[in-house]
Amino acid sequence: MKAAIIYTSVTGNTSTLAELIHERMESRGMETDLIPIHEFRPGQLSQYDIIAVGTYTWDNGELPLEMEDLYEAFETEDVKHVTTGVFGTGDSFFAHYCGAVDLFRDMLFAQTSLAVTLKVELTPQQTDLDRCDKFCDRLTRELILV
Amino acid sequence: MSQMDQPLSKIKLLNPTYPNKSTGIINGESSGLLNWNDIAYPQMYDLYQTLLANFWKAQEINMQDDIKQWEYLTETEKDVFLRINTQLASLDSLQTPTMTEVMDYVTDSSFKAIFAVISQQEAVHNESYSYILSSLVPLREQNERFDQAKEDPIVRKRNQLILDRYEAFRQHPSPQRLFELAVNSINLEGIYFYAGFAFFYHLARQQKMVKTSSMISYIQRDEMQHAYFVSQFVRILLTENPELNTEENINYVYQTVDKAVQLEKEWADYILKDIDGIDLEEFHGYVEYLANKRFRQLGLDNYYPARENPMQWIQVFSDEMMNETKSDFFEQKSRTYTKVSSSNGFDEL
Numbered sequence: 001m002k003a004a005i006i007y008t009s010v011t012g013n014t015s016t017l018a019e020l021i022h023e024r025m026e027s028r029g030m031e032t033d034l035i036p037i038h039e040f041r042p043g044q045l046s047q048y049d050i051i052a053v054g055t056y057t058w059d060n061g062e063l064p065l066e067m068e069d070l071y072e073a074f075e076t077e078d079v080k081h082v083t084t085g086v087f088g089t090g091d092s093f094f095a096h097y098c099g100a101v102d103l104f105r106d107m108l109f110a111q112t113s114l115a116v117t118l119k120v121e122l123t124p125q126q127t128d129l130d131r132c133d134k135f136c137d138r139l140t141r142e143l144i145l146v
Numbered sequence: 147m148s149q150m151d152q153p154l155s156k157i158k159l160l161n162p163t164y165p166n167k168s169t170g171i172i173n174g175e176s177s178g179l180l181n182w183n184d185i186a187y188p189q190m191y192d193l194y195q196t197l198l199a200n201f202w203k204a205q206e207i208n209m210q211d212d213i214k215q216w217e218y219l220t221e222t223e224k225d226v227f228l229r230i231n232t233q234l235a236s237l238d239s240l241q242t243p244t245m246t247e248v249m250d251y252v253t254d255s256s257f258k259a260i261f262a263v264i265s266q267q268e269a270v271h272n273e274s275y276s277y278i279l280s281s282l283v284p285l286r287e288q289n290e291r292f293d294q295a296k297e298d299p300i301v302r303k304r305n306q307l308i309l310d311r312y313e314a315f316r317q318h319p320s321p322q323r324l325f326e327l328a329v330n331s332i333n334l335e336g337i338y339f340y341a342g343f344a345f346f347y348h349l350a351r352q353q354k355m356v357k358t359s360s361m362i363s364y365i366q367r368d369e370m371q372h373a374y375f376v377s378q379f380v381r382i383l384l385t386e387n388p389e390l391n392t393e394e395n396i397n398y399v400y401q402t403v404d405k406a407v408q409l410e411k412e413w414a415d416y417i418l419k420d421i422d423g424i425d426l427e428e429f430h431g432y433v434e435y436l437a438n439k440r441f442r443q444l445g446l447d448n449y450y451p452a453r454e455n456p457m458q459w460i461q462v463f464s465d466e467m468m469n470e471t472k473s474d475f476f477e478q479k480s481r482t483y484t485k486v487s488s489s490n491g492f493d494e495l
Contacts (some may be wrong), residue, residue, distance in 0.1 A: 122442030
């Protein structure tokens, strides 16, 4: 049983969130690789049982450039069996709040077994910790039941 | 005297022996030449592109509808409209020269370029207020309104918080004062505009003065990017200069933004008191919500109780009203994923 968190961050908000989720996955006994996007290489996705994708959102709700290869990897690799989640940070003043999370959500729903999505406004606060717990619970739930 | 209080020296225009990629945003070694492909913080190129993509000018917006409608506003609405207009114009007037002032002391050429673009956009905002005024009232009244803004004790009091730190930097440009200037710039761009924005959006939701509101919405979009950039600038400044990253300075951020919040509430209570339909208590909550966002942009904790946006209608118009720029990624290959939601069996947190 193996999990990965693949993420990108500019301001540090999404990487903080990625680390919070990583701690919680490990504390649930799930061995989890924490992979910044520049260390990601295509062809690795199918070896994982769980993958969480973390992304900020650029401009008009767009996908950051550096996440495009990962997005395409999910479309081309054998990932039907992978349980996935997507999380991100954003600013709700923009018309498409965390738009990149939504873009990943729709694709992951079609290509994988999407379990959960999580949006956090800017730097994660105390109240977001519970939501990180729920995110990890949901990601690991089905696998633990099996 | 700490090194952070030592004056920053103006960097020479060209320093051929130094690298193009600056070794620091202040006090760095930098040739002065800018190659966007070789910069210390590559994300700044994205930000620069976004700022340019937001380009607009006042003359693109036809004021005919608003000119017709002006006659139907109540006297109170007209009075508040003109006072807010000139007050916002005076804030933007400060910001244009301050951004170029900062430019002289920042050593990273990519940051210089972004400050130049921001300064240009503030000049456009300034002009747009003049453009609105010229459509609605004669020059004599415009000048009276500017005098009113200069003399108003509440306007002066709130401007003073910002002006003190801007002037202090001009007199003695040290790293510490640059930090204080940046925090106050976030106050100006990220807090001080919003009582004014609330008024114009409030008119717009009654279908009044919609063209003016379009302009306000472009201004808000720019200001959001500026406040975001300046918060990134502060985070990088503190990271590169750990002597600035002190508990005292973090407290300074909380205290100074809190002062701006109190002044913005006071201004709103005064300028919006006779406007029906804007709940001032709710607006106080809105300003705190806004300030929490600024703290989080700076990587800090909420200072006020966490709450949802109590005035959702104070928001940049959706991009359908603007020139939408689509990324190539989703255009070059047809992707037809259906929009899904939690009703499809996953959880949305």
